[in-house]
Amino acid sequence: MPPTITAFANSPDRGKGQARDMRVRWALEEVGQTYDVRLVSFAAMKEPAHLALHPFGQIPTYEDGDLALFESGAIVLHIAERRAGLLPTEPNARARAITWMFAALSTLEPPIVELGMAMLFERDKGWYAERLPMLQDRVRVRLGELSRRLGDADWLDRAFSAGDLMMVTVLRRLNASGLLDAYPDIAAYVARGEARPAFRRAFDAQLAVFKAAPAS
Amino acid sequence: MPPTITAFANSPDRGKGQARDMRVRWALEEVGQTYDVRLVSFAAMKEPAHLALHPFGQIPTYEDGDLALFESGAIVLHIAERRAGLLPTEPNARARAITWMFAALSTLEPPIVELGMAMLFERDKGWYAERLPMLQDRVRVRLGELSRRLGDADWLDRAFSAGDLMMVTVLRRLNASGLLDAYPDIAAYVARGEARPAFRRAFDAQLAVFKAAPAS
Numbered sequence: 001m002p003p004t005i006t007a008f009a010n011s012p013d014r015g016k017g018q019a020r021d022m023r024v025r026w027a028l029e030e031v032g033q034t035y036d037v038r039l040v041s042f043a044a045m046k047e048p049a050h051l052a053l054h055p056f057g058q059i060p061t062y063e064d065g066d067l068a069l070f071e072s073g074a075i076v077l078h079i080a081e082r083r084a085g086l087l088p089t090e091p092n093a094r095a096r097a098i099t100w101m102f103a104a105l106s107t108l109e110p111p112i113v114e115l116g117m118a119m120l121f122e123r124d125k126g127w128y129a130e131r132l133p134m135l136q137d138r139v140r141v142r143l144g145e146l147s148r149r150l151g152d153a154d155w156l157d158r159a160f161s162a163g164d165l166m167m168v169t170v171l172r173r174l175n176a177s178g179l180l181d182a183y184p185d186i187a188a189y190v191a192r193g194e195a196r197p198a199f200r201r202a203f204d205a206q207l208a209v210f211k212a213a214p215a216s
Numbered sequence: 217m218p219p220t221i222t223a224f225a226n227s228p229d230r231g232k233g234q235a236r237d238m239r240v241r242w243a244l245e246e247v248g249q250t251y252d253v254r255l256v257s258f259a260a261m262k263e264p265a266h267l268a269l270h271p272f273g274q275i276p277t278y279e280d281g282d283l284a285l286f287e288s289g290a291i292v293l294h295i296a297e298r299r300a301g302l303l304p305t306e307p308n309a310r311a312r313a314i315t316w317m318f319a320a321l322s323t324l325e326p327p328i329v330e331l332g333m334a335m336l337f338e339r340d341k342g343w344y345a346e347r348l349p350m351l352q353d354r355v356r357v358r359l360g361e362l363s364r365r366l367g368d369a370d371w372l373d374r375a376f377s378a379g380d381l382m383m384v385t386v387l388r389r390l391n392a393s394g395l396l397d398a399y400p401d402i403a404a405y406v407a408r409g410e411a412r413p414a415f416r417r418a419f420d421a422q423l424a425v426f427k428a429a430p431a432s
Contacts, residue, residue, distance in 0.1 A: 055365035056323050056358065067308045073322055074315035092283045099290035105318070106289055107272050110326040127343035142272065149271035 002034045003064035005075075006053070007209060009039035015210030016175070017203045020072040021060040023169045025205055027076045027162065029198035031083035039209065073105050076162055086162040093157065100156045100163025104170045108146070111138040112173050119177070136179060143183050150185055154192060168193030218250045219280035221291075222269070223425060225255035231426030232391070233419045236288040237276040239385045241421055243292040243378065245414035247299035255425065289321050292378055302378040309373065316372045316379025320386045324362070327354040328389050335393070352395060359399050366401055370408060384409030 005028075007021035021037075028035045044050055046057045053061045054070040061068065062075040069075050077098065080086035087094050115135040122128050146167075150156065155164045171190050174180050180187045193199055221244075223237035237253075244251045260266055262273045269277045270286040277284065278291040285291050293314065296302035303310050331351040338344050362383075366372065371380045387406050390396050396403045409415055 051361075051364075056319070056361045058323075067311060069311055069315050071315050071318035071322060073318040074311070077314065077318075078311050095283060095285055095290070095294050098293060099285050099287050102287035102289040102293075102321070103272070105322050106287060106325070107274075109322070110329060113326060114330055125343070125346075127341070127347070130341075131343075145267075145272050148267075 001065070002036055003028075003062055004036040004038055005063075006038050006040050006050075006059045006061045007206065008059055009041045009044075009209075010213050011206065011210045015207040017206055018169075018173055018175075019059065019206070020169075022202060022206055023072040023166060024060045024062065024075050024079070025202035026165055026169070026199050027079045027086060029201045030165065030196075031079060031085040033079065033083060037205075037209070073101055073166065076166060077101065080162040086165065088159065088161065096157050097161035097163040100161065101166045104163065104166035108142050108167065109170045109173075111135070111142060112170060115139055115177065116173055136177075139174070139177075139179055140182075143179065143186060147183050147185050150189060152185070154189075160193075160196070164193060168199075217281070218252055219244075219278055220252040220254055221279075222254050222256050222266075222275045222277045223422065224275055225257045225260075225425075226429050227422065227426045231423040233422050234385075234389055234391075235275065235422070236385075238418060238422055239288045239382060240276045240278065240291050240295070241418035242381055242385070242415050243295045243302060245417045246381065246412075247295060247301040249295065249299060253421075253425070255429075289317060289382065292382060293317065296378040302381065304375065304377065312373050313377035313379040316377065317382045320379065320382035324358050324383065325386045325389075327351070327358060328386060331355055331393065332389055352393075355390070355393075355395055356398075359395065359402060363399050363401050366405060368401070370405075376409075376412070380409060384415075 005021060005024050008019055011019055013019055025035075040050060040059060045054075045059065050061075051057055053063070053068050056070070058070070060072055060075060061070045062078070069078060076086070087097050115138075118128070118131060118135055122131070155161070156167060157163065168190050171180070171186060172194075180190070194203075221237060221240050224235055227235055229235055241251075256266060256275060261270075261275065267273055269279070269284050272286070274286070276288055276291060277286045278294070285294060292302070303313050331354075334344070334347060334351055338347070371377070372383060373379065384406050387396070387402060388410075396406070410419075
């Protein structure tokens with residue numbers, strides 16, 4: 001039995017691959033692991049059956065036999081630990097790749113999500129125009145630091161790893177913000193990730209769910 | 217040679233143990249690993265020597281021989297993988313403990329930090345009174361979900377693990393907010409973490425740095 005993951009029945013991003021199941025799909029494709037998908041509605045995500053799997057009522061989850069996990073970072077790490085393709089075997093390089101996973105989730109994603117939430121939910125507020133540049137600047141600080149570290153390398157630490165997978169998916173959340181225009185090296189890095197065959201397969205799979213979904 | 221971590225030379229929390237070196241100190245104490253500390257000023261954190269260790273110019277970092285890591289989550293996981301005491305040996309329980317580490321950092325910490333940042337930096341803004349309840353509600357949603365999952369258990373998944381260590385340090389950031397008053401089970405969970413001898417040793421070590429520091 002292949003593992004089963006959960007994803008949105010009606011993706012709020014309309015199939016742009018920005019929901020967090022994309023990270024898990026991409027990781028599974030990179031390591032060549034087939035998987036099943038169970039689609040969950042927004043209402044069902046807050047029902048006891050799903051909350052037993054995911055205490056915070058979100059997607060994705062991951063079920064494999066007796067094991068049930070949540071949190072895209074933990075799921076990607078679990079996949080990367082079990083099959084070759086996402087983590088170096090040399091112990092120090094492996095630890096550094098995992099460090100980039102945490103950097104993507106703990107240092108880059110929070111200000112990016114905060115900016116995205118404000119753009120979604122506070123656009124009509126009187127304070128929006130004054131707060132927006134502050135939120136953008138917090139993201140730009142991180143992008144500048146990331147750009148300096150990346151330099152002219154293809155990936156964050158030599159070979160492509162789960163750290164790059166996580167960083168690219170986090171940076172893709174900026175697609176609609178225009179902020180990446182000022183960082184052509186980071187935009188090229190994201191494009192390199194998106195060009196990987198495993199990314200394309202994962203992207204097409206999540207897009208197919210959106211296209212097949214009834215209009216909500 | 218024991219590993220060396222970095223910490224603030226002048227802790228902005230005045231020794232309350234809310235800087236992220238606390239997580240690493242606590243983890244090292246739990247597994248019985250001695251360590252050295254190099255103190256870094258705010259100016260030095262943005263200098264090339266420190267940026268070579270930590271591309272985002274923060275603390276903590278971790279150096280052990282040829283290995284250099286950053287991100288408290290990655291460092292705690294690395295410590296937990298190398299020495300007994302922070303992760304179960306049974307593979308599924310180990311994966312679940314790591315899931316709680318990611319849940320603390322990706323699901324709980326961002327709204328908690330966002331609330332804290334607003335309380336620090338936007339208190340004098342005209343919008344503060346209107347935004348504050350929204351930010352508090354986002355944290356309360358997560359606390360409610362965490363409380364339901366915790367139930368009457370001592371720890372998140374049977375035995376104390378790196379997942380609890382990370383969750384307790386994230387929840388401690390709410391100490392000054394008063395929000396935990398409405399969740400006595402979570403407050404008791406945090407207190408259980410704080411009562412561990414390894415926590416006390418780590419707390420005292422970071423407090424000693426603050427007490428020895430010249431007034432900044």
